[in-house]
Amino acid sequence: MKVFVTGGAGYIGSITATELLNAGHDVIVYDNLSTGHRDAIPEGARFVRGDLGQPKKLARLLAEERPDAVMHFGAASLVPESVANPAKYYRNNVAYTLNLLHAMLETGVNRIVFSSTAAVYGIPKTIPITEETPTNPINPYGESKLMIEWMLRRFDEAYGMRYAILRYFNAAGALPNRGEHHDPETHLIPLVLQVALGQREHIKIFGTDYPTPDGTAIRDYIHVQDLASAHILALEALDEGSRTYNLGNGQGFSVKQVIETARSVTGHPIPAVEAPRRPGDPPILIASSQRIQRELGWRPRFTSLREIIASAWEWHRTHPNGYRR
Numbered sequence: 001m002k003v004f005v006t007g008g009a010g011y012i013g014s015i016t017a018t019e020l021l022n023a024g025h026d027v028i029v030y031d032n033l034s035t036g037h038r039d040a041i042p043e044g045a046r047f048v049r050g051d052l053g054q055p056k057k058l059a060r061l062l063a064e065e066r067p068d069a070v071m072h073f074g075a076a077s078l079v080p081e082s083v084a085n086p087a088k089y090y091r092n093n094v095a096y097t098l099n100l101l102h103a104m105l106e107t108g109v110n111r112i113v114f115s116s117t118a119a120v121y122g123i124p125k126t127i128p129i130t131e132e133t134p135t136n137p138i139n140p141y142g143e144s145k146l147m148i149e150w151m152l153r154r155f156d157e158a159y160g161m162r163y164a165i166l167r168y169f170n171a172a173g174a175l176p177n178r179g180e181h182h183d184p185e186t187h188l189i190p191l192v193l194q195v196a197l198g199q200r201e202h203i204k205i206f207g208t209d210y211p212t213p214d215g216t217a218i219r220d221y222i223h224v225q226d227l228a229s230a231h232i233l234a235l236e237a238l239d240e241g242s243r244t245y246n247l248g249n250g251q252g253f254s255v256k257q258v259i260e261t262a263r264s265v266t267g268h269p270i271p272a273v274e275a276p277r278r279p280g281d282p283p284i285l286i287a288s289s290q291r292i293q294r295e296l297g298w299r300p301r302f303t304s305l306r307e308i309i310a311s312a313w314e315w316h317r318t319h320p321n322g323y324r325r
């Protein structure tokens with residue numbers, strides 16, 4: 001298939017684009033490089049620098065390329081930033097996705113794989129979280145992604161646009177030559193590894209009074225390559241109907257467990273200091289990904305936290321400046 005990948009210069013988008021090419025698909029990356037990196041885009045993909053805020057350009061490009069499907073990674077994705085600057089999230093995520101969907105309608109492109117998030121669930125009443133768990137986001141990031149999910153459902157009903165909504169838990173890990181590089185970095189695992197590289201003095205633990213065994217927040221870390229394989233399965237299943245899947249590895253790890261594992265992987269003491277909770281953070285997010293396992297036969301290959309952190313460490317150790325030359 002020919003796949004139009006928005007945000008294909010970003011962390012998850014570039015790794016999925018790489019795996020798409022490996023699986024024999026054609027890839028066009030559309031990215032404004034605001035947070036993505038030119039060097040993350042795999043060789044073999046056509047790259048067009050552009051913004052989802054440019055509807056005419058999008059429609060022209062889709063008309064010219066006639067892709068079989070869109071994979072839509074391009075978005076703002078930081079919970080704390082969304083709390084401080086909600087306008088950015090409703091514009092970049094909601095309004096700009098509407099531009100994309102509109103351009104798809106105009107040009108007859110009617111398949112989309114969409115990057116959603118566990119943040120649509122807010123503070124769930126039951127763990128693990130299934131796709132049936134009620135959605136109730138507690139920050140603008142989660143709200144913006146949920147609004148897009150609503151649009152996709154209605155676009156399918158009204159226009160027959162087929163979607164796969166993939167609700168990611170915490171993406172982590174790396175390929176040997178592609179990994180996480182955000183500026184500024186806000187995610188736990190890369191920050192911890194920056195301490196191990198001597199780029200930071202300590203890691204702050206945001207919240208030690210959560211209702212969890214060690215008092216720190218629990219997340220389900222899923223290897224980015226397992227995310228990529230789920231995208232490809234979801235893409236290939238789109239003709240059989242629209243669907244919504246959670247993507248996690250089904251296990252939760254606390255902030256303290258992540259730091260402890262990183263100490264063991266890197267051999268560095270990684271000093272930690274306790275800090276207040278970060279606004280917008282739920283205490284525990286653990287996925288049930290039974291549905292995609294049952295329906296598409298997806299299996300996560302990297303289930304241990306150690307393996308996930310070790311792959312991230314390999315990338316950070318060999319690329320201490322990320323994609324910066």
Ligand code: UDP
Pocket residue numbers: 079170186187188189191203204205206207217218219255278281
């Ligand atoms: N976290 C932390 N210190 C940091 C960064 C993150 O304690 O410097 C915590 C954060 O509060 C959350 C977890 O680590 O409970 C994962 O945060 P991250 O930003 O990696 O992903 P999110 O869950 O927000 O998508």
